[in-house]
Amino acid sequence: MSTIAATPPPETRERRYLLDREGVLGPLMLLPAVVYIIALVGFPLGLAIAYSLSDVTIGDQGLDWVGFRNFVDVAKNGTFQKALRNTFLFTLASQVLVLTLANILALVLSSDFKGKRLVRFLILLPWTTPIALGAIGWLWLLDSVYSPIDWVLRQVNLLGPGTIFGPRGNMYWTAKADLAQLSVLLIHTWRTLPLATVILLAGLTAIPQDVKDAANVDGAGFWRQLIYIRIPLLLPIMAVATLFGMVFTFTDMTVVYVLTRGGPIDNTQVLASWAYFKGIEGGNLAQGAAIAMFLFPVLVGVAVLMLRMARRTETT
Amino acid sequence: MAVVETRGLVKQFGEGAAAVDGIDLASADGEFLVLLGPSGCGKTTLLRMIGGLEPPTAGDVLIGGRVVTNLPPRARQIAMVFQSYALYPHMSVANNIAFPLKAAKVPKAEQEKKVAWAAGILGIEGLLDRRPRQLSGGQRQRVALARALVREPNVFLLDEPLSNLDAQRRASARDELQGFQRRVGTTTIYVTHDQVEAMGMGDRIAVINQGRIRQLGTPREIYDDPADTFVATFLGSxxxxxxxxxxxxxxxxxxxxxxxxxxxxxxxxxxxxxxxxxxxxxxxxxxxxxxxxxxxxxxxxxxxxxxxxxxxxxxxxxxxxxxxxxxxxxxxxxxxxxxx
The missing domain is CATH 2.40.50.140 (Nucleic acid-binding proteins)
Incomplete structure (x- = not known):
């Protein structure tokens, strides 16, 4: 029989330092994050809610309660309705495009070929560009007179008298309602595609080689493997990529602000840009806040979904 | 049923020594042939070349007298069980087993019959609605075997299928696996680094080291009459x-x-x-x-x-x-x- 050393009697134990106590150290470590969230998220959100329920303007900063009048006024406004529709249109359409293209790109990039690293780097580039710079670049590319895209179209005889896009010599990308909307949509796609591709690429590489081999041996061809094995296994990660893309596109005002300023005739206006024009440039802080509050329910929904998914990956 | 044969099979990954260095091997019909060797000896690469998952650098693979070297895995009439079992995690057990049949466009009614038959042979009828993650290691292994069996392949290729089981379960799984192979009588090539599995289950054992077959024979021949010092010291504990x-x-x-x-x-x-x-x-x-x-x-x-x-x-x-x-x-x- 071996013996075990006895625990020393309580009076000889040394006292713990203050910072060794979890009850003290825990709250202390959390404090900066809590202060940060209250000061930079909680306070502005509270202020926006207060503004949206008041009649505050840049000229008169008194917060007089007006109930939901701002929301009613805003909802009746034709520009708001366009902005609401555009916000959803740009977000949903760009994410459908992004998902399709990101799947194809990820599949291509996951295979082995020469120069793979260079291509991956190039595809990631738009993500690393500041969004305002990217939008300015596109503004030049889509210039109504000097657009290089128009030049290329003219060179290959798609634009000009007697061609499909003719008869004028320019497309006027940002001056026609449908082309301007298409431009905004494509820039959002261009911008969020890299992140989605990288996320899906990570998801694809996470599928075990054995599972792919098994599908090969089991006689599944490319399409059957894609539809029954790869896409189902990628679904959770696709959801993550889509939620990220949705948040970025839904809340973005830079692209519209730089490219079209919401024009022509508010046809590319989105909630974020309209809230800015109305609230900051127009000086009606209350209505601007009310417009911005329409983003809130969707963002809450997305946040709930993200948290739920995060919890699911924690538990499995 | 079929004979598996390799002729001068070579696999070279990049520069350096070949992973598989000219292997000539022929199974008998319905035989349980074990490829035994230390890790990195090339036995799994050899199996993957037989299965068509790895293109050989040189040489040929023949199954049932037909040269299949350039055929994809699905055209080789083989079934494979992987070390990880490689079950499809998002499908039920029934759908896992039915997957090869769906790929072969077998009619629905026929699929159900075959799935029930394969599940019956392996005693997993009660698990058909479960997902792989709800199964124990032993149950997963049986599902993987059922998925391999359901197409009635000419050859089974098994890559260390018992290595994920605990020691107790492994002994009974050896017994089950060999009994199963005797019942269906399908030519089986079994890769392992475990000499007990090889000695206990194989009709014949091919001892492989550094990409070459050092000896091919029955467990008794390999143990009692080793061809060289590698075989002599690799077997026996x-x-x-x-x-x-x-x-x-x-x-x-x-x-x-x-x-x-x-x-x-x-x-x-x-x-x-x-x-x-x-x-x-x-x-x-x-x-x-x-x-x-x-x-x-x-x-x-x-x-x-x-x-x-x-x-x-x-x-x-x-x-x-x-x-x-x-x-x-x-x-x-x-x-x-x-x-x-």
């Missing part, structure tokens, strides 16, 4: 003792060493072994006595039921029957014919 004598290596199994007087009645010439004991291990059913013979390390193994004195630090006059001694060339390691 503890491995064969090798004692340098007269420019050769003298090999004998630990269980063949015994005190002289105990072997005298066995019939046969005795070769004396002076054994200097250094350490003893008591393992319950047997004792291992470590020591030195003519300066080389050696092990003797005695059943616990036999009382052999072997105190550390003392020398003993042991012996080995001459017929149990093998001779190997000291330079090449190859077996040399003739008496010790």
């Amino acid at each position: 503890p491995p064969m003792n090798l004692i340098p004598r007269n420019g050769h290596l003298l090999g004998f199994r630990p269980e063949h060493v015994a005190p002289r007087q105990m072997l005298e009645g066995a019939g046969g010439d005795l070769v004396p072994i002076h054994f200097l004991a250094t350490r003893e291990e008591y393992l319950g059913a047997e004792r291992l006595v470590y020591g030195e013979v003519e300066g080389a390390k050696a092990v003797a193994r005695f059943p616990s039921t036999v009382d052999v004195p072997a105190e550390p630090g003392r020398g003993y006059e042991f012996a080995v029957l001459a017929r149990d001694l093998k001779r190997f060339d000291a330079a090449t390691g190859l077996r040399v014919a003739g008496p010790a």
